[in-house]
Amino acid sequence: LSWELSENGSYSHDPTYHGPLLYHLNAVVFTLLGITDTTARLGPALAGILLLIAIYPMRRYLGNGGALFAAVLVAMSPSLLFYGRYLRNDIYMALFASLWVLGTLGYLEQRKPRWLWLVTVAMALSFVAKETAFITGCSIGSFLMVWAAARIRRGVETWRDSPALELALTMLLVALPFLSPVVHLLLGWDPLDYESPEAWRQAAIAASIPVALSVVGGWILWRGRGRTDSVAGSGSRWCCPFSGSAPPVICW
Numbered sequence: 001l002s003w004e005l006s007e008n009g010s011y012s013h014d015p016t017y018h019g020p021l022l023y024h025l026n027a028v029v030f031t032l033l034g035i036t037d038t039t040a041r042l043g044p045a046l047a048g049i050l051l052l053i054a055i056y057p058m059r060r061y062l063g064n065g066g067a068l069f070a071a072v073l074v075a076m077s078p079s080l081l082f083y084g085r086y087l088r089n090d091i092y093m094a095l096f097a098s099l100w101v102l103g104t105l106g107y108l109e110q111r112k113p114r115w116l117w118l119v120t121v122a123m124a125l126s127f128v129a130k131e132t133a134f135i136t137g138c139s140i141g142s143f144l145m146v147w148a149a150a151r152i153r154r155g156v157e158t159w160r161d162s163p164a165l166e167l168a169l170t171m172l173l174v175a176l177p178f179l180s181p182v183v184h185l186l187l188g189w190d191p192l193d194y195e196s197p198e199a200w201r202q203a204a205i206a207a208s209i210p211v212a213l214s215v216v217g218g219w220i221l222w223r224g225r226g227r228t229d230s231v232a233g234s235g236s237r238w239c240c241p242f243s244g245s246a247p248p249v250i251c252w
Helices: 002-008 023-035 037-053 056-077 078-084 090-110 113-127 134-152 163-186 199-225 233-251
Strands: none
Touching: 002 163, 023 037, 023 199, 037 056, 037 078, 037 090, 037 113, 056 090, 078 090, 078 163, 090 134, 090 163, 113 163, 134 163, 163 199
């Protein structure tokens, strides 16, 4: 698929081969550096190196010793070493999941816009890399909901002022556009039709509805916070509406 894209400029999405990110990245490498076994492995190898580097800012949460131990485990992991030299989506998913976790922890601690943006971008890249992004999102989202419920129950914070609940809702808004196949079904269209002349028009209509709902939901979330003068206010103002359109835009 990467070879066809780099040589002929053609790409047809097939769910069997997961998301389009891997093939587009490798097509760029093939175009710039040629097609060899080395260039084919370059993208995954760089992602593996970045995965190791992504542990460094987690020292704040793991401690110096914990971060060093985690880095050693990543560097010596047979599975990660294998995927770091193999042309598959998995090493990219490991990198994006690490950034997703880092953004989540950073936002819970500091509630600054940059962490919200990191979560949004990490999610969007995860979704266009592989479907296991839904599993990652479910794991992190479940943690956030339990964390928020526990703190609200103890009276530490209210539901309107909970960063964990706010981030969980933002993550939900990011994933909302993926309900477009449901819109296909409700309108009597085939969600697996990628080739017919009507497919692009139907896809645009079906995707625009959940994307619009996501953008409106992000705006309501920001307005409903009642914290427009807060540290995160200005960043959330733009990040929440953007979150709904990020995955389909990056995929396009």
